[in-house]
Amino acid sequence: MSQRPGEAKLPHLFKPGRLGRYPTKNSIKYGACCVSNYNTRDGHITPRELARTRVIANTGCGIITNQGAYPDPKGEGKSYFRMVALYDDKFLPQFETIAGYIHEAGAVAIQQILHAGRYGGIDLGYCVQPSVVPQTLPHFRPPREMSKDDIRRCIREHVDASKRAIKAGFDGIEVTSFMGYLLASFNSRFTNQRSDEYGGSLENRGRFMRELIDAVKQALPEHPFVIRLNGAELMDQWGGNSEDECFELMKQAAGCGVDMISVTVGWQEAPESSIGRDVPPGHWNYLAQRAKKECPDTLIAFGNRLPDPGMANACLGNGEFDYWEVCRPMLADPELVHKAAEDRLDEVRRCIGSLNCLSRVFRDLPYSCTMNPALGHEVEPEYALTPAAVKKNIMVIGAGPAGMEFAITARRRGHDVTVYDRAGHIGGNLRAYANRDLARPEDLLSVVRHYEVMAQKLGVELRLNTEANAKLMRSLLHQYDVCVVAAGARIDLAAYDGIEGRERLVDALEVAAGRLEPGNRVVIIGAGKIGLVVAEFLKKNGAEVTLVETDKRIAGDVMPTFKWRHTAWVEELEIPVLTSTRLVRVTADGAVVVDSKGVETLLAANTVIAAAPRVANQALFAEFEWMVDELHGCGDALMPRGMDAAIHEGYRLGARI
Amino acid sequence: MAAVLHGSAISWQNVLDAHAELFEPVVTDASVALVPRWRVDAQGQRRANVMPKTDPVPMQLWQREVQAMQLHKGVFTGLASLTSDLLLIAEDGALDDALAHERPLSELKRLLRRNRVLFMVLRTRDELRERGWTEFLEALGLPFLGTCR
Numbered sequence A: 001m002s003q004r005p006g007e008a009k010l011p012h013l014f015k016p017g018r019l020g021r022y023p024t025k026n027s028i029k030y031g032a033c034c035v036s037n038y039n040t041r042d043g044h045i046t047p048r049e050l051a052r053t054r055v056i057a058n059t060g061c062g063i064i065t066n067q068g069a070y071p072d073p074k075g076e077g078k079s080y081f082r083m084v085a086l087y088d089d090k091f092l093p094q095f096e097t098i099a100g101y102i103h104e105a106g107a108v109a110i111q112q113i114l115h116a117g118r119y120g121g122i123d124l125g126y127c128v129q130p131s132v133v134p135q136t137l138p139h140f141r142p143p144r145e146m147s148k149d150d151i152r153r154c155i156r157e158h159v160d161a162s163k164r165a166i167k168a169g170f171d172g173i174e175v176t177s178f179m180g181y182l183l184a185s186f187n188s189r190f191t192n193q194r195s196d197e198y199g200g201s202l203e204n205r206g207r208f209m210r211e212l213i214d215a216v217k218q219a220l221p222e223h224p225f226v227i228r229l230n231g232a233e234l235m236d237q238w239g240g241n242s243e244d245e246c247f248e249l250m251k252q253a254a255g256c257g258v259d260m261i262s263v264t265v266g267w268q269e270a271p272e273s274s275i276g277r278d279v280p281p282g283h284w285n286y287l288a289q290r291a292k293k294e295c296p297d298t299l300i301a302f303g304n305r306l307p308d309p310g311m312a313n314a315c316l317g318n319g320e321f322d323y324w325e326v327c328r329p330m331l332a333d334p335e336l337v338h339k340a341a342e343d344r345l346d347e348v349r350r351c352i353g354s355l356n357c358l359s360r361v362f363r364d365l366p367y368s369c370t371m372n373p374a375l376g377h378e379v380e381p382e383y384a385l386t387p388a389a390v391k392k393n394i395m396v397i398g399a400g401p402a403g404m405e406f407a408i409t410a411r412r413r414g415h416d417v418t419v420y421d422r423a424g425h426i427g428g429n430l431r432a433y434a435n436r437d438l439a440r441p442e443d444l445l446s447v448v449r450h451y452e453v454m455a456q457k458l459g460v461e462l463r464l465n466t467e468a469n470a471k472l473m474r475s476l477l478h479q480y481d482v483c484v485v486a487a488g489a490r491i492d493l494a495a496y497d498g499i500e501g502r503e504r505l506v507d508a509l510e511v512a513a514g515r516l517e518p519g520n521r522v523v524i525i526g527a528g529k530i531g532l533v534v535a536e537f538l539k540k541n542g543a544e545v546t547l548v549e550t551d552k553r554i555a556g557d558v559m560p561t562f563k564w565r566h567t568a569w570v571e572e573l574e575i576p577v578l579t580s581t582r583l584v585r586v587t588a589d590g591a592v593v594v595d596s597k598g599v600e601t602l603l604a605a606n607t608v609i610a611a612a613p614r615v616a617n618q619a620l621f622a623e624f625e626w627m628v629d630e631l632h633g634c635g636d637a638l639m640p641r642g643m644d645a646a647i648h649e650g651y652r653l654g655a656r657i
Numbered sequence B: 001m002a003a004v005l006h007g008s009a010i011s012w013q014n015v016l017d018a019h020a021e022l023f024e025p026v027v028t029d030a031s032v033a034l035v036p037r038w039r040v041d042a043q044g045q046r047r048a049n050v051m052p053k054t055d056p057v058p059m060q061l062w063q064r065e066v067q068a069m070q071l072h073k074g075v076f077t078g079l080a081s082l083t084s085d086l087l088l089i090a091e092d093g094a095l096d097d098a099l100a101h102e103r104p105l106s107e108l109k110r111l112l113r114r115n116r117v118l119f120m121v122l123r124t125r126d127e128l129r130e131r132g133w134t135e136f137l138e139a140l141g142l143p144f145l146g147t148c149r
Helices: A005-009 A047-057 A089-104 A148-167 A182-187 A207-219 A243-255 A285-294 A309-317 A328-332 A336-341 A356-361 A401-412 A428-435 A441-458 A470-475 A508-512 A529-540 A560-572 A619-624 A643-656 B009-018 B094-100 B104-113 B125-130 B134-139
Strands: A017-019 A022-024 A028-030 A063-070 A108-113 A127-129 A143-145 A172-177 A225-232 A260-265 A299-302 A323-326 A393-397 A416-420 A461-463 A482-485 A489-491 A505-507 A521-525 A544-548 A581-587 A590-595 A600-604 A607-610 A614-616 A630-633 B031-036 B038-040 B046-048 B057-064 B069-076 B086-090 B117-121
Touching (some): A005 A336, A047 A063, A047 A089, A063 A089, A089 A148, A127 A182, A148 A172, A148 A207, A172 A182, A172 A207, A182 A225, A207 A225, A207 A243, A225 A243, A225 A285, A243 A285, A260 A285, A309 A323, A323 A328, A328 A336, A393 A401, A401 A416, A401 A428, A401 A441, A401 A643, A428 A508, A428 A529, A470 A619, A482 A619, A489 A508, A505 A508, A508 A529, A508 A607, A521 A529, A521 A590, A529 A544, A560 B104, B009 B057, B009 B069, B009 B104, B031 B069, B094 B104, B104 B117, B125 B134
Parallel strands (some): A028 A063, A028 A323, A063 A108, A108 A172, A127 A143, A172 A225, A225 A260, A260 A299, A393 A416, A393 A482, A416 A461, A505 A607, A521 A544, A521 A607
Antiparallel strands (some): A017 A022, A489 A614, B031 B057, B057 B069
8 A cells, every 4th residue: 555644743642563463553552441331231242342342343443452351250350330341252242343444443452451459349238359458549449359269260261261252253361460459459559468479579479470361371372462561650659569560560571472561650649640632742751761771672662641652753763662542532532543654643533531431431421522523323324424415505604613613513414504703713611711721722722723724624614703793684585594593602691680799700711811900809709611711821920819609519510530630739739718608799809708607708809700600592593593494503502511411412413414 | 745736726617607608508516637647756757647447636627517617526446446538648748737727628728739638528429419518529629539630
């Protein structure tokens, strides 16, 4: 096949490689980053999963790792309700299908075996570990110590599951020994307090891992064996392994003849971030570099917080590792590798590190992706983009995420789409929000840039600086077949009617957008995501800020992965927060608030900002009802929620209209 | 040599009283144990306290009584014999630092994130919910820690 233009620009990424006896078409490995939770409660793979894995198989990666399967019939290794199982031949038909998909796509097929150990036993009410060390998070099960018989049985189960995967047509096996899963808990000083030959010294702690590798290698000598190991546990302060110890364990694995080490970072219980968007891309690359240096004869795969193909290509070129292991960026955009190969990286939907994928899985839900509304719905024809049966002329009111997602989706299907927005740019409130974000503004701004690029490439017409109202609509009568109202939400200042001094209140969205400059002493009413973002930004820029929230806790509308970040930022910035407190009146001196005990307090301020409640911009529905054939709405214009719902609804409406 | 019990008992009782609403749903006799991470043994060696069995070390117990959360002094002899629902293990001086702060519970939350205090769960999630710990766990931000980051 002739070289595609992007392949020449990213030569190291697209350089063929070899895993054991299997050649790989490039140096990209699809990593099994987390389980999908799309399967049955008893471990069988569903049509939904098969449709999803077909997409994964066609991502263009040289190696595809299928998500982890638990190897034991009891389910001690099972950590998610809808995790797949591989402890019996009855599961094989669907694994055969998946291996077939991967081979059809020209990739090497690897099956991951995942015994969750400390995080397992989800149906059992207990988990197994080397020693009884209680959990540090409230959502896992109490531990039981594994006996030597248990260890021997567990190794046998790993061997049997591995043989089963090969029987299904997979080329090789990957075993997880990271994140606090079973092997990792033996490797770590934190959880391994045994006094027998499986505990104590590093040599002893690594014994279970070495025995397991040996057993699988002996059973399947011709097939590649990949092991995932922590380069850093981030648990060392509590007695976990130091980085030096992690690398000694890597050397043990390399000494056992593993074909590839996949280097990862962090345990589930680690109290610091490892992959969120507050961690800069490339932050952990040094761990891969060290792995390559310490284990020069073993292939090293790496991809933690390394979402950018350009950076990965440079790392590969520098010999920092051998395979770019990537998963989450391809949840966001399964076409990532193809776009890179075709020099269309500007079209990529970037993973923005919202970690919706993980936060849903850890709340026992199937994973989803903010940026990819079709993820997990590949089996449903309703989510597929098919040419429109009737080509329509569509106007969209609002160039925020909902309106733009709708516009590019509908345009892809052949409709003519024009987007109106009163602002001089697209992005809606997201742009203002992103510019004030303390984590990494460029991640959220990449969403806006993506829509700019795609609107231009697809030919979506933009009418900016144009207010959509009845007068405009009258001038456009019969020009459009469809109107989609995606006008977002606003702060509901009418909710403060009856509050003395209400006219002094300032709209938080005006402040966020930079259209209004607040004073240097600010009270913000509402500690949801808008109030928090504005408060953090203003405080960081020198203002004195106090947050007032009627609820018992702040961040009620913030997605779980960012709740703790906001609470941490509020504490680090020392922003006073008054919860269970409401606004009574606004005066020239500030805001008078009352707490749950009825105590009134004057909070001195020269600006009082209303950041809650929000209300949908629905007025246009009534105004346009008799002016256009089809009238639809999507995103916050229907009900104020957030970017995730906006993008998903925009897509769904665009896919069916 | 015994480990030092961290933090003033009187002051922690004040903190518990100030946050009484967090503990209102907690069932009678449920408790949180607070244990120093290290002790120094007779040979002058530093030893970790949080083991299945350990030499006796002083601990604080925040125990729900009929009226309110009450602070008691206790003795920790290892995880195997501990009957509390939750365990907080503090580095030297961490609890004193929390108490010295204007808002000790907020500081405790910060210390958890900074690894100066470790939290351990001694019951299942359902048991914790049934025993009324949800408010307290959420106040410490614990449901949102972990891998979802």
